[in-house]
Amino acid sequence: MRPLPADRGTCPFDPPAGMADEPLSRVRLANGDDVWLVARHDLVRQVLGDTRFSSEIDGGFRDVPLHAVRPEPGMFIQMDPPEHTRLRRLLAGRFTVQRMHRLRPRIEQIVAERLDALERAPRPADLVAEFALPIPSLVICELLGVPYAERAEFQRAGAHLMSLTGSLEELEQSLMSLGGYLTELIARKRAEPGDGLLDDLLDSGLSDEELIGIAVLLLIAGHETTGNMLALGTLLLLQHPAQLALVRQSPETAKTAVDELLRYLSIVDVGMYRRASTDLELDGQVIREDEFVTCSLAAANRDPALLERPDELDVTRPKAPHVAFGFGPHQCIGQNLARLEMEIAYPALFRRLPGLRLAVPLEKVPFKNDMAIYGVHRLEVEW
Ligand code: HEM
Numbered sequence: 553m554r555p556l557p558a559d560r561g562t563c564p565f566d567p568p569a570g571m572a573d574e575p576l577s578r579v580r581l582a583n584g585d586d587v588w589l590v591a592r593h594d595l596v597r598q599v600l601g602d603t604r605f606s607s608e609i610d611g612g613f614r615d616v617p618l619h620a621v622r623p624e625p626g627m628f629i630q631m632d633p634p635e636h637t638r639l640r641r642l643l644a645g646r647f648t649v650q651r652m653h654r655l656r657p658r659i660e661q662i663v664a665e666r667l668d669a670l671e672r673a674p675r676p677a678d679l680v681a682e683f684a685l686p687i688p689s690l691v692i693c694e695l696l697g698v699p700y701a702e703r704a705e706f707q708r709a710g711a712h713l714m715s716l717t718g719s720l721e722e723l724e725q726s727l728m729s730l731g732g733y734l735t736e737l738i739a740r741k742r743a744e745p746g747d748g749l750l751d752d753l754l755d756s757g758l759s760d761e762e763l764i765g766i767a768v769l770l771l772i773a774g775h776e777t778t779g780n781m782l783a784l785g786t787l788l789l790l791q792h793p794a795q796l797a798l799v800r801q802s803p804e805t806a807k808t809a810v811d812e813l814l815r816y817l818s819i820v821d822v823g824m825y826r827r828a829s830t831d832l833e834l835d836g837q838v839i840r841e842d843e844f845v846t847c848s849l850a851a852a853n854r855d856p857a858l859l860e861r862p863d864e865l866d867v868t869r870p871k872a873p874h875v876a877f878g879f880g881p882h883q884c885i886g887q888n889l890a891r892l893e894m895e896i897a898y899p900a901l902f903r904r905l906p907g908l909r910l911a912v913p914l915e916k917v918p919f920k921n922d923m924a925i926y927g928v929h930r931l932e933v934e935w
Pocket of ligand 1: 607775777824882884887
């Protein structure tokens with residue numbers, strides 16, 4: 553049996569070699585478990601749109617950190633309807649395009665402040681530490697009502713949750729510590745409510761455990777992913793100067809560029825798993841109850857049936873129905889926020905620092921091949 557493709561040796565921006573070789577195949581994970589790999593756009597949508605492919609993994613699946621630990625109550629990314637629907641409904645209205653639009657001035661201000669900090673930093677500067685990670689962290693902290701000064705707790709847990717090489721003990725430890733921190737934060741809020749999303753949820757009938765689970769999910773999902781997109785997207789555009797110039801020049805193109813970058817980079821790729829809750833048929837193949845399925849979002853987003861010239865980066869192309877934010881009932885609840893942050897941050901960066909360039913050869917950039925969600929650990933830049 554072939555291993556789950558993971559080698560991005562030839563091009564760090566392309567899906568791992570061999571990912572799209574077969575639309576549906578059995579592959580072996582690093583520690584010996586066999587799973588189904590789905591790698592065609594229509595099939596990926598079929599799996600993600602069908603809740604019989606359950607998101608309830610319930611811990612014990614050692615290959616993916618998120619699925620190795622028991623989910624906390626409230627972590628609805630790992631729940632099926634009706635529980636999933638109940639919790640998602642409480643939040644969905646908070647992340648609409650209109651709601652996010654109101655955040656624009658504040659996000660623009662945060663981006664400008666991070667650019668000031670970047671300009672003051674010694675050179676070469678690390679774009680991840682100075683710009684890509686702080687922006688979504690600051691935004692999600694403000695939105696939830698979590699003091700940014702206390703971010704170390706959730707940034708550490710986030711890094712452990714995404715790591716493919718860390719130990720389970722480390723992960724459990726940092727999640728426990730984050731849970732402890734949030735218990736204390738919720739108690740503080742009950743005594744003196746503020747104006748964040750978590751404060752608004754205090755009286756929504758959720759238990760404290762559920763509230764903590766929701767906070768863990770939003771804090772981690774809300775900063776790590778967007779941070780990776782900001783850094784990796786910048787790096788990709790630096791390799792394509794003509795495309796970068798278009799993003800810098802036109803606000804309209806900066807907008808279309810965001811979805812093209814999301815599609816092209818597909819940073820979540822095979823990060824999420826499903827479990828067949830019963831015997832199911834997919835593309836004429838029987839998937840047995842309790843077998844695990846993973847979808848390659850990267851292969852789906854480069855499927856020639858989805859769009860023409862799928863391997864070409866073209867920031868001017870109309871938005872394709874890509875699956876970089878997933879599909880179906882679990883499709884990313886924070887996508888409007890993520891899009892807005894990117895739409896503001898990329899052009900602001902390229903306008904403020906027109907001479908922005910990589911300070912090390914591309915081969916020296918530490919890509920996150922050791923993490924469940926792709927990106928770069930550091931990005932040394934000059935200007
Ligand atoms: C570029 C940035 C982002 C990417 C690529 C991304 C990607 C994804 C994907 C692929 C899923 C589907 C998971 C599944 O089907 O199991 C998802 C779900 C989710 N995302 Fe995002 N995400 C991003 C940003 C955000 C932000 C900023 C937030 C927070 C506001 C967020 C919160 C969530 C939540 C809560 C879920 C679970 C939804 C559910 O289960 O119903 N994400 N995301």
